[in-house]
Amino acid sequence: MNKRRIRLVVILILAVVVGFLLLRGGGPEIEPGSTLVLTLEGQYVEAQRPPLFARLLGEPSRPFVSLLSTLAVAERDDRIDTVVLVLRPVGIGWGKAGELHAAIRRLSESGRRTIAFLDVSSFSASRLYFVATAADEIIIVPGGTVPVVGLAAEYFFLGGLWEKLGITFEVGKAGRYKSAVEAISDKQMSEASREMANSLLDSTHRAFIEAIAEGRDMSVDEVMATIDKGPMQPVALEALGLVDGSRHLDEVLDELGEKRVMGREYAQVDPSDVGFDPVAEVALIYGSGTVVPGRGTVSRSGDPVMAAETVSKAILDAAQSPDVDAIILRIDSPGGSALAAEQIHRAIVQARSSNKPIVASFSDLAASGGYYVAAAADSIVSAPGTLTGSIGVFALRPVLGGALDKLGVGRETLLRGRYADFLSVTEPLSDATRARLQDLVLDTYSLFLERVADGRDMTLEEVDAVAQGRVWTGRQALEVGLVDELGGLRTAVDRVREELDLEADADVVLVPFPAPRSLGEELAEALSGRLRAIVLGRLALPGITDHALIWLTELPPSTPLLVPPVLVDIH
Numbered sequence: 001m002n003k004r005r006i007r008l009v010v011i012l013i014l015a016v017v018v019g020f021l022l023l024r025g026g027g028p029e030i031e032p033g034s035t036l037v038l039t040l041e042g043q044y045v046e047a048q049r050p051p052l053f054a055r056l057l058g059e060p061s062r063p064f065v066s067l068l069s070t071l072a073v074a075e076r077d078d079r080i081d082t083v084v085l086v087l088r089p090v091g092i093g094w095g096k097a098g099e100l101h102a103a104i105r106r107l108s109e110s111g112r113r114t115i116a117f118l119d120v121s122s123f124s125a126s127r128l129y130f131v132a133t134a135a136d137e138i139i140i141v142p143g144g145t146v147p148v149v150g151l152a153a154e155y156f157f158l159g160g161l162w163e164k165l166g167i168t169f170e171v172g173k174a175g176r177y178k179s180a181v182e183a184i185s186d187k188q189m190s191e192a193s194r195e196m197a198n199s200l201l202d203s204t205h206r207a208f209i210e211a212i213a214e215g216r217d218m219s220v221d222e223v224m225a226t227i228d229k230g231p232m233q234p235v236a237l238e239a240l241g242l243v244d245g246s247r248h249l250d251e252v253l254d255e256l257g258e259k260r261v262m263g264r265e266y267a268q269v270d271p272s273d274v275g276f277d278p279v280a281e282v283a284l285i286y287g288s289g290t291v292v293p294g295r296g297t298v299s300r301s302g303d304p305v306m307a308a309e310t311v312s313k314a315i316l317d318a319a320q321s322p323d324v325d326a327i328i329l330r331i332d333s334p335g336g337s338a339l340a341a342e343q344i345h346r347a348i349v350q351a352r353s354s355n356k357p358i359v360a361s362f363s364d365l366a367a368s369g370g371y372y373v374a375a376a377a378d379s380i381v382s383a384p385g386t387l388t389g390s391i392g393v394f395a396l397r398p399v400l401g402g403a404l405d406k407l408g409v410g411r412e413t414l415l416r417g418r419y420a421d422f423l424s425v426t427e428p429l430s431d432a433t434r435a436r437l438q439d440l441v442l443d444t445y446s447l448f449l450e451r452v453a454d455g456r457d458m459t460l461e462e463v464d465a466v467a468q469g470r471v472w473t474g475r476q477a478l479e480v481g482l483v484d485e486l487g488g489l490r491t492a493v494d495r496v497r498e499e500l501d502l503e504a505d506a507d508v509v510l511v512p513f514p515a516p517r518s519l520g521e522e523l524a525e526a527l528s529g530r531l532r533a534i535v536l537g538r539l540a541l542p543g544i545t546d547h548a549l550i551w552l553t554e555l556p557p558s559t560p561l562l563v564p565p566v567l568v569d570i571h
Helices: 003-024 052-056 064-076 094-109 126-132 159-165 180-185 191-215 220-227 234-239 249-255 308-320 338-354 369-374 401-406 431-456 460-466 474-479 489-499 519-536 546-554
Strands: 034-045 061-063 080-091 113-118 137-140 168-174 260-262 278-288 290-292 305-307 326-333 358-367 379-382 387-389 393-399 471-473 507-513
Touching (some): 034 064, 064 094, 080 094, 094 113, 094 489, 113 126, 126 191, 168 180, 180 393, 191 471, 290 369, 305 338, 326 507, 338 369, 358 369, 369 387, 379 474, 379 489, 387 474, 393 431, 431 460, 471 474
Parallel strands (some): 326 358, 358 387
Antiparallel strands (some): 168 393, 387 471
């Protein structure tokens, strides 16, 4: 990108910002008896705001907390009679889906009529239907498809691919369930991994079935029998009670009258207009993406990262701020660097000396290094569908000699020192070095167990029994003592109120830490990350998720890593 093009991008950004400020004006006028129309689509991220380039390119990505805030305001806004949620393909996991489900339930309990409009035609939209079951009514677009065919989890194993390329791996592993290694280096699933995978699927499937049964006033047996009938057209779905009708969105809105406010307008409502009067200030610190050393908020590809220095500084700054009464650490991370996780863990331990409550709130994923960080908090709140735990360690070292032979590349490695072959990636490790690699992994695992035992008030033996790299859903994690309570960000705030001895209905304000970056800082980081992503390109392999790409490219090989099986997606 030349200087002239960069200058044009900067001018465009400034024009957009100025235009937004000029047009923003005051909040919308809302008539009593209005219908709020909220469209859910695209990616929802655990961050103050989506990456700059995503916003400039029009990619539908927005902060998840903004959606929760809009629903919370509507819950208290007596001018809103009905809320229509237009559900389109959306990038959320089961943790966020559970939070949305609960938020919609609260809308109904507050007296709002809720209608979920399913604007989808896909067999992979189970999470959307799960969210929709919280609404009073479910309407599906004519010709649409509701995925009532059960759930599936696919796992991919890339060992055969590397074999064809002449690449092998040296592996050090602590934890019989630490299957992230298998996904990269093996050709098939181990028995331990299969046990864990079936347990995760069973837990998620149970939550899915129970939500349908409760939301549609059916028994669990009726839901199971309906699912086994297979894909159905809207008429059949209505006959079986899975939806309440099939109509186009304009028809639904026309039936509700002309008093209507769209979600984008409603987001500008001042919370004080609905009686919001905070008595405490809570720092909201995001721990999103792979745990990596250093500073920053995005990876080379522009995806969020939990950079140790950046997150640690935010935690300590919040602890020292006289305006902050408590801290919520919102985690959506698959883990990453063991060293970086330890650095953030240390910052939380230091921050606790301020006697300010520190609550960890789990989103879709808070596993391995993500859980390591959270173990230092005063308490942990997890969504029922969050993938968490994975208390285990591995080190993965590629051996590229075979690939170089296939390419006709000659090589010669000169070493000084007994373990100097750690520094080479062309030849297999010596027996002594391989044993030392395993020792390093076991040392890190022992430290991981110690950190969790201290934070959760458990013995090392108790932690080891539920560790071994095993991933749990939030519901399972509560049963084995790895979290304190099930719920989302709302529940974490309730926990803060208890710790601060506030009334149960007292309002608190969430303040992002660190403060939002300036436009110049955000542009510089976005340009750097995006340009490097263009140069490096994106790896396009079956089953490789964004999380997997990041830890494969961002983390140093042969060092202890805290990463769960990131290739799993239950859909």
